Amino acid sequence: MGNEGRAARPVLLVHAADASGRWQEALATALPDVEVIAAPSEAAAGTVDFFAGWNPPAGFFAPLSALRAVFALGAGVDAFLRRPDLAAHVPLLKLGDAGMAAQMLEYALLGVLAWQRHLPAYSAQQSRAEWRALPPTSRADTRVGVLGLGAIGAEVAAGLARFGYTVGGWSRSVHSIDGVRCVSGAEALHALLERSDVLVNLLPSTPRTRGLLDHALLGRLPRGACVVNASRGDQLDVDALLELLDSGHLSSAQLDVFATEPLPRHSPLWRHPKVRITPHVAAITLLEPAVAQIRDNLQCLLDGQSMSNVVDRARGY
Numbered sequence: 001m002g003n004e005g006r007a008a009r010p011v012l013l014v015h016a017a018d019a020s021g022r023w024q025e026a027l028a029t030a031l032p033d034v035e036v037i038a039a040p041s042e043a044a045a046g047t048v049d050f051f052a053g054w055n056p057p058a059g060f061f062a063p064l065s066a067l068r069a070v071f072a073l074g075a076g077v078d079a080f081l082r083r084p085d086l087a088a089h090v091p092l093l094k095l096g097d098a099g100m101a102a103q104m105l106e107y108a109l110l111g112v113l114a115w116q117r118h119l120p121a122y123s124a125q126q127s128r129a130e131w132r133a134l135p136p137t138s139r140a141d142t143r144v145g146v147l148g149l150g151a152i153g154a155e156v157a158a159g160l161a162r163f164g165y166t167v168g169g170w171s172r173s174v175h176s177i178d179g180v181r182c183v184s185g186a187e188a189l190h191a192l193l194e195r196s197d198v199l200v201n202l203l204p205s206t207p208r209t210r211g212l213l214d215h216a217l218l219g220r221l222p223r224g225a226c227v228v229n230a231s232r233g234d235q236l237d238v239d240a241l242l243e244l245l246d247s248g249h250l251s252s253a254q255l256d257v258f259a260t261e262p263l264p265r266h267s268p269l270w271r272h273p274k275v276r277i278t279p280h281v282a283a284i285t286l287l288e289p290a291v292a293q294i295r296d297n298l299q300c301l302l303d304g305q306s307m308s309n310v311v312d313r314a315r316g317y
């Protein structure tokens with residue numbers, strides 16, 4: 001089919017691995033004025049106006065010459081920004097919260113509660129059949145540092161503060177969040193780390209944040225601190241983390257994301273007694289709120305209005 005066979009309705013192409021059918025159906029219901037097709041499709045590449053999906057194969061975007069917008073089915077778009085086949089002039093949209101912030105708050109709470117209630121130490125004691133109470137720590141005396149105060153990070157910081165923890169948050173621009181001490185800048189980051197018993201990383205992966213959590217920064221955390229990484233694995237220096245865990249400077253780590261996923265079987269992280277591993281499930285994309293967000297944004301685009309959650313390519317998020 002050439003352009004002469006172009007459908008009257010704009011075409012949205014979906015690629016979401018083995019869930020493409022489900023997304024196609026939901027998007028078609030939400031967008032009756034759009035023709036929603038799933039990849040692989042017989043339709044000519046030049047007829048596709050929009051894309052919604054996650055991690056299509058290399059070269060996927062190259063033949064989509066009429067593409068007008070790409071809707072990522074996730075909040076972190078670093079993989080999209082690294083693709084040479086996706087032209088820079090095509091607007092890229094990320095999901096803004098869409099039900100992920102509440103899940104991420106649960107994941108952060110898991111790490112903070114484990115630290116506050118001495119879970120790693122009690123697990124170690126259990127392995128030795130050792131019955132010994134450790135001094136309790138109150139929520140107010142538990143200091144949490146949240147890196148990244150975006151759609152997800154801000155909700156996580158606010159939720160932890162509502163629960164009674166002492167929360168500080170760091171972002172590029174200064175935010176104002178009830179109960180959270182918000183800061184920005186390199187010096188403020190150092191100061192925040194120095195008073196964070198639990199560090200929760202929710203920064204997007206960008207050229208400025210990749211490798212940020214290195215030995216020098218992690219070493220600023222107080223002795224006995226815990227690291228929770230739920231944003232992207234490439235921001236954390238795993239060798240530095242292991243060294244600081246083994247030296248006793250850090251007490252534990254809760255890791256959901258890794259530079260290579262799935263985490264290779266030979267990684268020392270798997271068997272480290274102070275490390276808890278989850279397989280990139282801290283906050284999964286929920287179909288209903290994600291479809292509603294894509295629908296609203298696509299409608300704005302079709303009506304000539306501005307869209308929300310458009311990725312700033314220069315900033316990288």
Ligand SMILES: NC(=O)c1ccc[n+]([C@@H]2O[C@H](COP(=O)([O-])OP(=O)(O)OC[C@H]3O[C@@H](n4cnc5c(N)ncnc54)[C@H](OP(=O)(O)O)[C@@H]3O)[C@@H](O)[C@H]2O)c1
Binds near residue numbers: 173202205
């Ligand atoms: N593990 C999972 O299951 C899972 C699920 C969803 C998302 N994630 C990860 O979580 C990340 C955060 O999501 P989000 O929706 O909250 O992101 P977002 O809305 O894009 O917000 C990013 C936040 O990071 C801050 N930031 C970016 N670069 C910075 C820098 N160089 N220095 C200081 N602050 C910087 C931004 O500052 P400003 O506010 O000043 O712009 C903003 O507060 C995603 O990028 C993704 O990687 C993981």
